[in-house]
Amino acid sequence: MPRSSKKPFTPPKHDFKVGSRFRISKASTEPPKGAPSGKKGRPKNEAILAEHVSEIYELQRRLYADNTRSLLLVFQAMDAAGKDGTIRAVMTGINPAGCEVTSFKRPSSEELDHDFLWRASKALPQRGRIGVFNRSHYEEVLVVRVFPKILEHQRLPRVSDDVWEERFESINEFEHHLARNGTTILKFFLHVSKEEQTKRLLERIDDPRKNWKFESGDLDMRDHWDSFMGAYEKTLRETSKPWAPWYCIPADDKRYMRRTVAEIVRDTLKAMKPEYPKMSDEEKARLSEYRKRLLAQR
Numbered sequence: 328m329p330r331s332s333k334k335p336f337t338p339p340k341h342d343f344k345v346g347s348r349f350r351i352s353k354a355s356t357e358p359p360k361g362a363p364s365g366k367k368g369r370p371k372n373e374a375i376l377a378e379h380v381s382e383i384y385e386l387q388r389r390l391y392a393d394n395t396r397s398l399l400l401v402f403q404a405m406d407a408a409g410k411d412g413t414i415r416a417v418m419t420g421i422n423p424a425g426c427e428v429t430s431f432k433r434p435s436s437e438e439l440d441h442d443f444l445w446r447a448s449k450a451l452p453q454r455g456r457i458g459v460f461n462r463s464h465y466e467e468v469l470v471v472r473v474f475p476k477i478l479e480h481q482r483l484p485r486v487s488d489d490v491w492e493e494r495f496e497s498i499n500e501f502e503h504h505l506a507r508n509g510t511t512i513l514k515f516f517l518h519v520s521k522e523e524q525t526k527r528l529l530e531r532i533d534d535p536r537k538n539w540k541f542e543s544g545d546l547d548m549r550d551h552w553d554s555f556m557g558a559y560e561k562t563l564r565e566t567s568k569p570w571a572p573w574y575c576i577p578a579d580d581k582r583y584m585r586r587t588v589a590e591i592v593r594d595t596l597k598a599m600k601p602e603y604p605k606m607s608d609e610e611k612a613r614l615s616e617y618r619k620r621l622l623a624q625r
């Protein structure tokens with residue numbers, strides 16, 4: 328058989344798509360000028376979100392029926408950036424059978440008994456499905472890079488001086504393989520400012536309804552804010568590929584963030600052109616036979 332020269336599917340252009348010269352200090356955490364934002368822009372952003380969500384609903388049905396490809400959405404962010412709320416907003420109303428959300432916490436003992444991509448592979452979406460990663464294999468070049476002591480507990484045979492470059496290579500190869508085999512990967516970094524995070528964490532302390540969300544560990548992470556930003560910058564630069572791009576989404580305005588993520592998901596699904604399976608003439612003829620038979624059975 329001739330080798331296919333077809334490249335893996337590439338998601339359409341978008342302003343927030345990350346390129347190889349990405350600078351995190353230049354990336355805005357606020358909506359662009361002129362975009363609806365704040366209290367005033369809220370109804371507009373919510374209306375746009377609702378429109379996108381209803382389109383995603385229909386596209387997802389087709390993806391499910393088509394049953395050859397899948398979509399993987401990866402979410403990474405500092406604490407309180409709004410990962411959970413965004414996932415909830417974008418996936419609302421989608422057939423639960425067609426979608427699965429996986430949260431990646433500190434690896435379990437069983438997970439540490441395998442290579443670092445093992446648990447991500449296990450959670451990949453089946454054909455026809457949408458998979459959502461709330462945190463992901465990227466923690467391995469983010470939190471682990473900021474706290475390299477974690478490596479000592481990973482039961483690794485060796486830790487090379489190029490451990491981060493090696494991990495980027497592994498991740499890029501893994502995702503390229505998935506893309507060639509029908510999984511479209513969109514990766515979202517929800518970019519919140521340190522000031523906005525302060526505000527949200529204070530709310531978690533001051534508002535009794537939000538107390539349950541407060542974790543003192545989040546403050547330990549904040550102590551390392553600049554190291555995290557450095558790790559995010561390197562990661563996004565090195566692993567944003569045409570077949571598996573990163574998007575740096577301004578996260579200081581939650582409504583704007585949610586509708587922007589929904590827009591990218593909608594645009595990508597649309598470009599994937601999922602179609603309900605078409606019947607051949609022979610199959611159609613058979614259906615009309617079944618129809619006759621069914622009516623005769625009345």
Ligand code: ATP
Nearest residue numbers: 406411431432433434461462466467470471477542
């Ligand atoms: P929320 O706080 O909204 O419930 P979360 O994603 O912050 O959501 P937590 O249980 O608070 O969930 O935190 C999970 C922690 O696990 C994070 O600090 C994350 O960095 C850490 N983590 C995830 N993957 C790894 C990994 N591979 N190695 C080490 N730590 C990891």
Ligand code: MG
Nearest residue numbers: 406407542545
């Ligand atoms: Mg947390």
